[in-house]
Amino acid sequence: MFYRLRNDFRLSVISLLSLCAFVGITPFALYRFWQGNMLAALVDSLILFSILSVLTYAWFSGDTKRSGFLMALVVSAGGLTIVNLLGLVGLFWLYPCFITGFFLTSSRMAVLINGITLLALFVLKLDSLSLEHLISFATTALVVSACAYIFALRNESQHRRLAHIATLDPLTGVKNRRAMEEELSRAVANFERHQLSCALVILDLDHFKAINDNHGHGVGDSVLNQCVQILGENIRKSDRLFRFGGEEFVLLLPGVDRQGMHSVVDNLYQVVRSELKCPSGPVTASYGATLLQAGDTADSWMERADTALYQAKQNGRDKVVLS
Numbered sequence: 001m002f003y004r005l006r007n008d009f010r011l012s013v014i015s016l017l018s019l020c021a022f023v024g025i026t027p028f029a030l031y032r033f034w035q036g037n038m039l040a041a042l043v044d045s046l047i048l049f050s051i052l053s054v055l056t057y058a059w060f061s062g063d064t065k066r067s068g069f070l071m072a073l074v075v076s077a078g079g080l081t082i083v084n085l086l087g088l089v090g091l092f093w094l095y096p097c098f099i100t101g102f103f104l105t106s107s108r109m110a111v112l113i114n115g116i117t118l119l120a121l122f123v124l125k126l127d128s129l130s131l132e133h134l135i136s137f138a139t140t141a142l143v144v145s146a147c148a149y150i151f152a153l154r155n156e157s158q159h160r161r162l163a164h165i166a167t168l169d170p171l172t173g174v175k176n177r178r179a180m181e182e183e184l185s186r187a188v189a190n191f192e193r194h195q196l197s198c199a200l201v202i203l204d205l206d207h208f209k210a211i212n213d214n215h216g217h218g219v220g221d222s223v224l225n226q227c228v229q230i231l232g233e234n235i236r237k238s239d240r241l242f243r244f245g246g247e248e249f250v251l252l253l254p255g256v257d258r259q260g261m262h263s264v265v266d267n268l269y270q271v272v273r274s275e276l277k278c279p280s281g282p283v284t285a286s287y288g289a290t291l292l293q294a295g296d297t298a299d300s301w302m303e304r305a306d307t308a309l310y311q312a313k314q315n316g317r318d319k320v321v322l323s
């Protein structure tokens with residue numbers, strides 16, 4: 001439970017708001033029932049019920065995108081109800097409602113919900129509010145929403161950037177192992193659903209430790225970068241290249257059959273062999289390749305490619321083994 005709260009910001013906001021609403025509204029609802037003010041008690045209960053329903057949906061479905069949107073609607077409707085009940089004083093409650101919208105849903109949606117809430121205030125033309133009150137409130141609420149919108153936009157773009165950076169290998173700039181695991185699972189799903197074939201190639205540079213030991217890590221790094229450049233120039237746009245770790249790379253080749261896989265790996269073998277160099281001479285690589293098969297999981301597919309690579313190494317390196 002704490003793990004989910006820590007890792008899902010929207011779920012934690014939904015939960016916190018629900019807790020505040022439960023603690024804040026329940027005593028009022030009970031008090032109003034006790035006083036016999038049934039209408040107000042019913043409104044309180046309805047708000048509570050809506051909030052707790054969204055909370056339950058968020059926890060059980062895990063769909064915090066939709067739950068956040070629903071919660072933003074409930075919060076705004078709750079805010080309008082409070083203004084209806086309290087008049088001018090109730091307007092102050094709309095400010096936090098307007099801001100929480102940006103924590104619960106996308107910035108665009110929050111702007112839309114806030115706009116509709118403001119419009120509703122003017123349309124309802126509550127007796128207790130003068131036009132002057134409404135215009136003053138609308139102006140300040142717009143300023144608050146604009147600031148929250150800019151902040152939320154900045155936050156969203158930084159989040160996207162960080163998510164992108166988290167999938168890249170900092171040295172070579174190609175996708176890392178984390179991104180690879182996602183793509184492997186996607187390829188398995190595509191194969192199960194659309195029978196889209198896919199080949200997996202693992203390439204491991206031979207005696208790379210010796211390059212580092214003899215020429216230094218800087219040269220080792222530049223060999224890795226050269227290798228990525230050579231591979232990138234010799235694969236299709238639809239192919240995916242990942243750095244699996246150290247001096248090991250993984251290639252995903254969607255849409256190829258056995259013959260296609262054979263010719264791609266053969267070509268890479270030749271090109272790397274003739275173009276990849278370090279100060280003491282050419283650098284070679286060993287390859288393990290296999291096609292995705294019915295009943296494969298990402299792990300079993302990877303394991304087969306790894307076994308093929310192991311055989312290539314065992315056979316003396318600078319070899320290709322197709323599983």
Ligand SMILES: Nc1nc2c(ncn2[C@@H]2O[C@H](COP(=O)(O)OP(=O)(O)OP(=O)(O)O)[C@@H](O)[C@H]2O)c(=O)[nH]1
Nearest residue numbers: 171204205206207208209210212217220221246247
């Ligand atoms: N320069 C550099 N070296 C790295 C990097 N990541 C891992 N290494 C080194 O790569 C070397 C890999 O060594 P091994 O696993 O023994 O592989 P190898 O020497 O290529 O031997 P075989 O694969 O069996 O041919 C280790 O010395 C690591 O320190 C990196 O980002 N840059």
